[in-house]
Amino acid sequence: MGRNHLRAIKASDQVQVVAIAEPAVAARTALEPTGLPLHADLESMLSAGGLDGVLVCVPSTMHLDTVKRLVVAKLPILCEKPVGITAEQAFLAARLTAHASVPLQVGFWRRFVPALKRLRERIAAGELGEIYLVACYQWDGAPPGEYFRTHSGGIFVDMGVHEFDQTRWLTGQEFGDISALASGVAAEPWPGDPESAQALCVLSGGSSALVSLGRRFPLGDVCKVEVFGTRNADECRFLWPPTADDTFFEALKVQAESFAAYARGGEREGAGGDDATAALAAAERAASHLASGGVPP
Structure with missing residues (x-):
């Protein structure tokens, strides 16, 4: 799903991807043509700084742990659905971000x-x-x-x-x-x-x-x-078909732009932790x- 987001955001004049954390060597190598700074893990990317928010595209079983780390970093979060694999995990993510006043938006792009x-x-x-x-x-x-x-x-x-x-x-x-x-x-x-x-x-x-x-x-x-x-x-x-891809990537782009506005202090248009x-x-x-x-x- 991360590659889909990269393709969608590339078409935006409001949002820019400035770094990628990808632990898998083969996947990281495949991302080298993007010319973006590539990190072997989230800690390395956070240490490098320069981030206004983070788009989480890790496997669903890793959503909650990733959200927890980003809450500590005080970075706005756009997390791919479903924010964990249980309602309890999504509930905890919602409560943690709310308590820390960290913006959390969930990637239900159909909205x-x-x-x-x-x-x-x-x-x-x-x-x-x-x-x-x-x-x-x-x-x-x-x-x-x-x-x-x-x-x-x-x-x-x-x-x-x-x-x-x-x-x-x-x-x-x-x-x-x-x-x-x-x-x-x-x-x-x-x-x-x-x-x-x-x-x-x-x-x-x-x-x-x-x-x-x-x-x-x-x-x-x-x-x-x-x-x-x-x-x-x-x-x-x-x-x-034949417009499925156009609809999908446009929605991902608009979602990212909406998240950016939310991260800057605007109202959240997309789904939140309670929705997840x-x-x-x-x-x-x-x-x-x-x-x-x-x-x-």
């Missing part, structure tokens, strides 16, 4: 996609009426690599947190009961992590939500939202229900 912002405004304005159902779909072109898959917390934590945050953000509602079901079909079975899983959720305002996840899709990485209301309905294919905690809590409940064999809650 910066214009089509989704318009959909949220339509829902808030009542254009769709009262909402029956919000259905969020995320299907990737191919499964991630072995290291990522074994350190990401599973399909609901790795992928689903985006949908859970997106649902809360779009509707302004919180999650109630959550049921989950894994598909019995897998092109390449992976122990403990299905290639596809769905969650059906009750929301606090009476609406229902569907989260549909898949690790293999012939068109590549795609995301869409369907909203059904008492007055109208909408389908938003906000990440879909809520999304991970929902993901954990979905994963727990899945592990129980899909028994109704």
